[in-house]
Amino acid sequence: MLTIKNLSAGYGKVQVLHGIGIEVPKGQVVTLIGSNGAGKTTTMRAVSGMIRPTAGEITLNGKRIDGLESYTIARLGLAHSPEGRRVFATMSVVDNLRLGAFPRYTGARPKGDVDADLEKAMELFPRLKERRTQLAGTLSGGEQQMLAMARAVMLNPELVLLDEPSMGLAPILVDEVFKIIGRLKEQGVTMLLVEQFAAAALAVADYGYVLENGRISVHGPAAKLRDDPAVKAAYLGGG
Ligand code: ATP
Numbered sequence: 001m002l003t004i005k006n007l008s009a010g011y012g013k014v015q016v017l018h019g020i021g022i023e024v025p026k027g028q029v030v031t032l033i034g035s036n037g038a039g040k041t042t043t044m045r046a047v048s049g050m051i052r053p054t055a056g057e058i059t060l061n062g063k064r065i066d067g068l069e070s071y072t073i074a075r076l077g078l079a080h081s082p083e084g085r086r087v088f089a090t091m092s093v094v095d096n097l098r099l100g101a102f103p104r105y106t107g108a109r110p111k112g113d114v115d116a117d118l119e120k121a122m123e124l125f126p127r128l129k130e131r132r133t134q135l136a137g138t139l140s141g142g143e144q145q146m147l148a149m150a151r152a153v154m155l156n157p158e159l160v161l162l163d164e165p166s167m168g169l170a171p172i173l174v175d176e177v178f179k180i181i182g183r184l185k186e187q188g189v190t191m192l193l194v195e196q197f198a199a200a201a202l203a204v205a206d207y208g209y210v211l212e213n214g215r216i217s218v219h220g221p222a223a224k225l226r227d228d229p230a231v232k233a234a235y236l237g238g239g
Pocket residue numbers: 011014016034035036037038039040041042043
């Protein structure tokens with residue numbers, strides 16, 4: 001589904017990623033963990049076309065997407081739920097969700113049944129259902145985070161990039177977000193998940209990669225990484 005090979009990227013003269021490789025097979029959840037500043041968000045930005053890689057190759061379903069504009073990448077079925085609650089503040093919850101489905105109205109993505117998917121999203125995110133007519137800017141931070149996730153799913157995507165969906169959330173909402181990720185996985189949604197909560201991410205994921213200073217230091221099946229002493233010590237709170 002998604003293959004990243006030898007990817008390098010950065011900002012101006014600052015190189016953040018140094019030739020990383022990641023595979024996300026169809027139907028799987030793959031997580032990218034690592035400490036602050038390791039380059040996780042930069043990886044997501046490079047994949048979705050928000051920044052241009054300086055080297056390497058990214059393919060989605062066999063098609064090269066590195067160097068393409070982000071709207072073109074979205075049309076190919078890649079939905080990016082970015083770090084930090086990027087919702088359209090002056091639009092209602094429902095309109096934000098419809099906007100997520102926009103490429104389906106223009107024929108850029110398979111149309112399917114947008115209304116049915118909207119209801120499905122509401123079932124998945126009951127908090128949004130209660131607030132469907134509320135302006136997105138007046139939602140709590142956690143609710144906005146969920147709206148950003150739900151909007152990504154409304155693209156009817158091949159692959160969802162979830163960048164820190166639990167960021168800044170109260171513990172009870174963090175649990176809810178991980179449950180929702182689990183449910184999306186059951187529905188067959190392929191995801192690349194960046195998370196600070198490495199233990200929870202590895203619990204929901206099939207496979208994991210550890211990013212250290214812009215390089216992949218360890219990767220393997222999530223269950224194996226959970227038992228890896230070095231990963232435990234560095235990312236899972238010791239023990
Ligand atoms: P965190 O967990 O803290 O979000 P991360 O692993 O997602 O960290 P990135 O956001 O990818 O890390 O940042 C990697 C490095 O790139 C950091 O040193 C950061 O300061 C730098 N960086 C990020 N965005 C920019 C930018 N727009 N311009 C310049 N440098 C940037």
